[in-house]
Amino acid sequence: MNGKVKTIWITGANGQVGSELRKLATFYPKYNFLFTTREDVPIHDAALVEKFLFHNPVDVCINAAAYTAVDLAEKEREQAMLVNATAPGYLASACYLHNVRLIHISTDYVFDGNGKVPYLEDDAVDPVNFYGQTKLIGEQEVLRLHLQSIVVRTSWVYSTFGKNFVKTIYKLIKERKEISVVNDQFGCPTYAADLANALLLIAITDNAPPGIYHYCNKGIISWYDFAEAICTLSNSSCVVFPIATSHYPTPAKRPAFSALNTEKIKKTFHLSIPDWKQSLKICLQDIVQ
Numbered sequence: 001m002n003g004k005v006k007t008i009w010i011t012g013a014n015g016q017v018g019s020e021l022r023k024l025a026t027f028y029p030k031y032n033f034l035f036t037t038r039e040d041v042p043i044h045d046a047a048l049v050e051k052f053l054f055h056n057p058v059d060v061c062i063n064a065a066a067y068t069a070v071d072l073a074e075k076e077r078e079q080a081m082l083v084n085a086t087a088p089g090y091l092a093s094a095c096y097l098h099n100v101r102l103i104h105i106s107t108d109y110v111f112d113g114n115g116k117v118p119y120l121e122d123d124a125v126d127p128v129n130f131y132g133q134t135k136l137i138g139e140q141e142v143l144r145l146h147l148q149s150i151v152v153r154t155s156w157v158y159s160t161f162g163k164n165f166v167k168t169i170y171k172l173i174k175e176r177k178e179i180s181v182v183n184d185q186f187g188c189p190t191y192a193a194d195l196a197n198a199l200l201l202i203a204i205t206d207n208a209p210p211g212i213y214h215y216c217n218k219g220i221i222s223w224y225d226f227a228e229a230i231c232t233l234s235n236s237s238c239v240v241f242p243i244a245t246s247h248y249p250t251p252a253k254r255p256a257f258s259a260l261n262t263e264k265i266k267k268t269f270h271l272s273i274p275d276w277k278q279s280l281k282i283c284l285q286d287i288v289q
């Protein structure tokens with residue numbers, strides 16, 4: 001790869017992470033970028049994935065495509081399994097065949113949430129919901145079929161794009177005088193723009209060590225803390241009440257604690273990770289505009 005312009009293929013280009021990668025790509029003029037949406041290359045179609053790599057000289061693929069509707073996945077099991085578990089296997093096989101480095105995104109929901117300290121990459125996995133199960137199989141398939149792959153687990157992703165907690169809360173606090181948010185689930189928010197930055201850094205690093213890495217913003221908070229901060233930073237007078245998960249039942253169970261330890265990615269790629277509140281502030285400035 002040395003001396004030649006690297007081509008980076010990004011799947012799921014219309015998603016939160018895909019869109020942030022698209023924005024960031026403009027700051028990397030020395031690289032070629034190929035962005036594909038679900039319509040361009042549905043990753044669950046092995047033949048189309050293979051055809052794309054046959055016709056395009058790709059060096060690195062960042063798979064930002066996924067089935068991310070956590071609650072709906074409990075019902076739409078076949079579709080969630082196809083996109084999150086089977087399709088990454090197709091990508092890994094095709095990437096292996098065409099000597100393409102694969103960077104695949106996974107989730108904190110592979111853990112059972114009974115931990116008390118941030119999860120390490122090799123901690124035991126045991127998802128508590130179906131989405132987590134599909135994502136776990138997906139990352140296992142990727143690492144099994146293409147040994148040089150990199151899996152980046154992340155958590156609580158938000159951005160100005162798509163649907164996410166920050167946009168939902170921002171809308172609610174404009175409409176209501178009070179809201180209730182669960183205060184007994186803890187994790188680390190991740191601004192998709194920060195994650196995109198880390199993913200591109202990995203993509204352009206020659207001989208990046210394969211395996212699993214954790215990436216999220218710095219700091220561990222509850223969804224209630226997150227909502228409170230959104231309120232404060234938006235100068236909203238809406239009151240946020242803390243409630244227990246038992247008072248907010250959802251079709252899919254959530255892990256109670258899913259904070260990720262990010263030491264490995266920081267050390268390996270000499271990466272500095274922003275604090276969650278700093279990043280939230282930046283994202284909110286864009287949302288408010």
Ligand SMILES: NC(=O)c1ccc[n+]([C@@H]2O[C@H](COP(=O)([O-])OP(=O)(O)OC[C@H]3O[C@@H](n4cnc5c(N)ncnc54)[C@H](OP(=O)(O)O)[C@@H]3O)[C@@H](O)[C@H]2O)c1
Binds near residue numbers: 038083106107155
């Ligand atoms: N969001 C979170 O809180 C969170 C937390 C932890 C990990 N992650 C992981 O982070 C990654 C990126 O998540 P995100 O928040 O950016 O997700 P997102 O906004 O839902 O974007 C996913 C994208 O994948 C596309 N897609 C769905 N099925 C596809 C298929 N069969 N072929 C090709 N594209 C397909 C979607 O297309 P359409 O736009 O047409 O639907 C969408 O643009 C995923 O791997 C996710 O599991 C997310």
